Amino acid sequence: MSRIEMHYHTREEIAEMAGRGFAAVVPLAATEQHGPHLPVYTDTLICEHIAFGAVERAAAQVPLLVAPVLPIGCSLHHLSFGGTLSFTSPTYLSMLREIGESLVADGFRKIIFLNAHGGNDPVMTQTANDLAVKHPIWTASASYWSVAGQALREAGAGELGLVPGHAGGFETAAILAIRPELVRLDRIGKDHPQRSWINAGPPGAFIGRHGELTGCGGFTDAAAAATAEKGRRCLDIIIDCVANWLVRTVQMMERGERER
Numbered sequence: 001m002s003r004i005e006m007h008y009h010t011r012e013e014i015a016e017m018a019g020r021g022f023a024a025v026v027p028l029a030a031t032e033q034h035g036p037h038l039p040v041y042t043d044t045l046i047c048e049h050i051a052f053g054a055v056e057r058a059a060a061q062v063p064l065l066v067a068p069v070l071p072i073g074c075s076l077h078h079l080s081f082g083g084t085l086s087f088t089s090p091t092y093l094s095m096l097r098e099i100g101e102s103l104v105a106d107g108f109r110k111i112i113f114l115n116a117h118g119g120n121d122p123v124m125t126q127t128a129n130d131l132a133v134k135h136p137i138w139t140a141s142a143s144y145w146s147v148a149g150q151a152l153r154e155a156g157a158g159e160l161g162l163v164p165g166h167a168g169g170f171e172t173a174a175i176l177a178i179r180p181e182l183v184r185l186d187r188i189g190k191d192h193p194q195r196s197w198i199n200a201g202p203p204g205a206f207i208g209r210h211g212e213l214t215g216c217g218g219f220t221d222a223a224a225a226a227t228a229e230k231g232r233r234c235l236d237i238i239i240d241c242v243a244n245w246l247v248r249t250v251q252m253m254e255r256g257e258r259e260r
Helices: 011-019 042-058 076-081 089-105 118-134 144-154 169-178 228-259
Strands: 023-028 064-066 110-115 138-143
Touching: 023 042, 023 089, 023 228, 042 064, 042 110, 042 169, 042 228, 089 110, 089 118, 110 118, 110 228, 118 138, 138 144, 138 228, 144 228, 169 228
Parallel strands: 023 064, 023 110, 110 138
Antiparallel strands: none
């Protein structure tokens, strides 16, 4: 089987795969503060693990290539805490559109955005819509927690805290599973104030408060319950759900072509 990473192929190989109907998966992440105990690369580490794991699994059933992870996103709400790199929303929208335009120029007719940072979500969805309006292509977009949310809840992931939350038990467990040496265990407190309004609305709804869009002090919940084993279980569930979503999405695109 060919390598799933677009960036390890030559221009001729990419053109050939695009011509055969491969879908391009574009993983979106961020570089931003994650409290006193997690690295600012947390979202990107999680995104890489999920995206490459899910695409590798899904590629056994449908033709997929995964683009390099975009490690900087729309993180303006984290700038006041330091340790953050961010694009403004208009700049990020332009960047994602131009990545899409590049993939169209490369010959791809199926583009799928996979997101791992909350601030990217609305811009990503708008980009997917705009590209499908402008070009005769298929697009899709989703954040991993939207795809895997129900499965995580059924597996009891909520015992870690908010899922996905920000720099709380869930993300701390994920990094303990992926890169445990990067977690500052001595900086994890037993308690942290939680805001009842975070994740309180229905799926897809937004509620926010100035200065606390990601919780008190820049993170949502305490990480004391996090363990590497819990992180591995959650990540396995997410990879399985995302892989299944990718397979279904590509199959729906292919079915849609036959229905025209």
